[in-house]
Amino acid sequence: MIKKYTYLLAPLLLVLFLAGCSADAAATGEDAVGAGNAGAPAAAENTGSTGNETTAIAGENPGNAGSETTSAANVDIDLTELSTTMMQARFHHILSNAEDYLGQTIRVRGQYHNMPFGDEYLHFVMIIPGDECCRMGFEFMRAGDYVYPDDFPAQYGALEIKGVLTRGFDGTFGNFLYLAVDDVFIIG
Amino acid sequence: MIGMLNQLSAYFQFPFVRYAMIVGVLIAMCSSLLGVTLVLKRYSFIGSGLSHVAFGATAIAAAMNLTNNVLFVLPVTIICAILLLRTGQNTKIKGDAAIAMISVGTLAIGYLIMNVFAASANLAGDICTILFGALSILTLTRTEVWLSLVLSLVVIAVFVLFYNKIFSVTFDEDFAAATGNRAKLYNLILAVIIALVIVLAMNLVGALLISALVIFPAMSAMRVFKTFKAVTVCSVIVSVACASLGMLASILAGTPVGSTVVAANVLIFILFCIAGLLTRRAKS
Numbered sequence: 001m002i003k004k005y006t007y008l009l010a011p012l013l014l015v016l017f018l019a020g021c022s023a024d025a026a027a028t029g030e031d032a033v034g035a036g037n038a039g040a041p042a043a044a045e046n047t048g049s050t051g052n053e054t055t056a057i058a059g060e061n062p063g064n065a066g067s068e069t070t071s072a073a074n075v076d077i078d079l080t081e082l083s084t085t086m087m088q089a090r091f092h093h094i095l096s097n098a099e100d101y102l103g104q105t106i107r108v109r110g111q112y113h114n115m116p117f118g119d120e121y122l123h124f125v126m127i128i129p130g131d132e133c134c135r136m137g138f139e140f141m142r143a144g145d146y147v148y149p150d151d152f153p154a155q156y157g158a159l160e161i162k163g164v165l166t167r168g169f170d171g172t173f174g175n176f177l178y179l180a181v182d183d184v185f186i187i188g
Numbered sequence: 189m190i191g192m193l194n195q196l197s198a199y200f201q202f203p204f205v206r207y208a209m210i211v212g213v214l215i216a217m218c219s220s221l222l223g224v225t226l227v228l229k230r231y232s233f234i235g236s237g238l239s240h241v242a243f244g245a246t247a248i249a250a251a252m253n254l255t256n257n258v259l260f261v262l263p264v265t266i267i268c269a270i271l272l273l274r275t276g277q278n279t280k281i282k283g284d285a286a287i288a289m290i291s292v293g294t295l296a297i298g299y300l301i302m303n304v305f306a307a308s309a310n311l312a313g314d315i316c317t318i319l320f321g322a323l324s325i326l327t328l329t330r331t332e333v334w335l336s337l338v339l340s341l342v343v344i345a346v347f348v349l350f351y352n353k354i355f356s357v358t359f360d361e362d363f364a365a366a367t368g369n370r371a372k373l374y375n376l377i378l379a380v381i382i383a384l385v386i387v388l389a390m391n392l393v394g395a396l397l398i399s400a401l402v403i404f405p406a407m408s409a410m411r412v413f414k415t416f417k418a419v420t421v422c423s424v425i426v427s428v429a430c431a432s433l434g435m436l437a438s439i440l441a442g443t444p445v446g447s448t449v450v451a452a453n454v455l456i457f458i459l460f461c462i463a464g465l466l467t468r469r470a471k472s
Contacts, residue, residue: 082199083439083440083441083442084442085323085326085438085439085441085442085443085444085445086199086202086205086326086439086442087442088323088326089202089204089205089323089326089327089439090202092323092326092327093202093204093327096327096329129322129442129444134313134316134317134322134323135313
C-alpha cells in the first residue's frame with residue numbers, strides 16, 4: 001500500500017512542479033474565451049469594416065522604400081520571428097485576449113487579401129499555414145492618400161506590415177480589431 | 189544548436205507554451221497507462237471510436253453555443269464508453285462492429301451538424317483543428333489547464349490505486365470474476381477513465397490521431413519488455429518523451445503539433461522494434 005502511494009506521489013510531484021513553473025507572463029487574461037481561427041477575410045474576432053469611423057487605406061510607396069523589410073524598431077510583438085506554429089498560437093492568444101494587447105505595435109508578415117465593401121476595400125494580412133487549414137489574419141488600415149490597387153500588392157501577394165492594434169467600431173459589424181499601420185513593405 | 193536552445197528559451201517565456209508542455213506531458217502519461225490495458229484487451233480501436241463520439245458531441249456543443257463544451261462532451265463520451273465496453277457481454281452487436289458503427293455514425297453526424305449550424309467563420313479550420321489537433325494544445329486557457337490537471341490526476345490515481353484489479357481484469361476477466369473481483373465494476377471504471385483520457389487527448393493530437401497516442405507507446409514497450417509492470421513503465425516513459433520531443437520539434441519547425449507527436453511515436457516504435465530484434469538475436 002505504501003508502494004502504491006509512492007507511485008502516486010511521483011506524478012503528483014511532477015504535476016505540482018510543472019504547475020509551479022506556469023507563472024503567468026505579463027499578458028494575462030488567459031481565461032478569456034478563445035476567438036478561434038479567423039477565416040479569410042474575417043480577420044478578427046468581429047468582422048472588420050471601414051464604415052465611416054476609419055480612414056481609407058492606401059499605400060504610396062509603402063513603408064521603407066529601398067529597405068528589405070519594415071523597421072524592427074519600437075515593435076512590441078514581432079510575429080515575423082516566430083515559427084508558423086508559434087505565430088498561429090501567438091495570434092490566437094492576441095485575438096483571445098485583445099484587451100491586453102490594444103495599443104501595442106505588432107509586426108506581421110503574410111499574404112495580402114482584400115474584400116470589396118461598398119465603395120471601398122477592406123485590407124487584410126493573412127497568415128496561412130502549409131495545409132491552409134487554420135487561416136488567421138489582421139485587418140489593417142492606413143491613414144493618408146493611398147489608393148487601391150495602385151498602392152497595394154496584388155491579391156494574395158506577400159506583405160509585411162507594422163501597426164498598432166486598435167479597436168474600431170462600425171455600424172454594420174459593431175466592434176472590430178484592426179492594425180493601424182504605419183509601416184508597410186510589399187514583398188511580392 | 190545554441191541558436192535553437194535560445195529560441196526555445198524565448199518560446200518558453202510565453203505562458204501558452206508552458207501550459208502546452210504541462211498538459212501534453214500529463215495527457216501522454218495518462219494515455220500510455222490506459223494503452224497497455226486496451227492493447228492487451230484487444231480494444232485498441234476504442235480510442236478512435238470514442239474520439240469520433242467526442243467530435244460529434246463537440247459539434248453539438250458548438251451548435252448549442254456552449255461556453256465550455258467539456259461539460260457536455262465528457263458525459264456523452266463516458267456514456268458511449270460504457271455502452272461500447274458492455275457490448276461484448278451477451279449483446280447482439282459485438283465489440284468491433286459496435287465501435288465501427290458508433291465511430292462513423294457520430295463522425296458523420298458531427299460534421300453534418302457543424303455544417304448546418306456553423307458557429308464560426310472558418311469552419312474548415314475548426315474541423316481541421318479538432319480532427320488533427322494542429323494547434324489545440326497551444327491555445328488552452330488557464331481554466332482548461334487546471335481542468336486537464338485535475339482529470340489527469342484522477343486517471344493516474346485510479347490506475348495506481350486499482351493497479352492489481354486492472355491487471356487481473358486485463359488478462360483474464362472471467363477468472364477475475366470467479367475469484368471474487370468485481371470485474372464489471374472495474375470494467376466500468378476503465379470505461380470512465382478511457383473516456384476521460386480520450387477527451388483530454390483530443391487537445392493534443394486531435395480526434396483522428398488519438399489511437400496512435402494510446403497504441404504506439406504500449407506496442408513499442410512490448411517489443412522489448414515482457415512483464416506487465418515493465419511494459420507499463422516503459423510505455424509511460426516513451427509516451428512522455430515522444431510528446432515532449434514532438435511538441436518541441438513542432439514549435440521550432442512550425443509543423444502541426446498532433447502529427448509531429450504521432451510521427452515521433454512512429455519513429456520510436458521502429459527503433460524499439462530494431463532493439464527488440466537485436467535483443468532476441470543476442471539471447472539466442
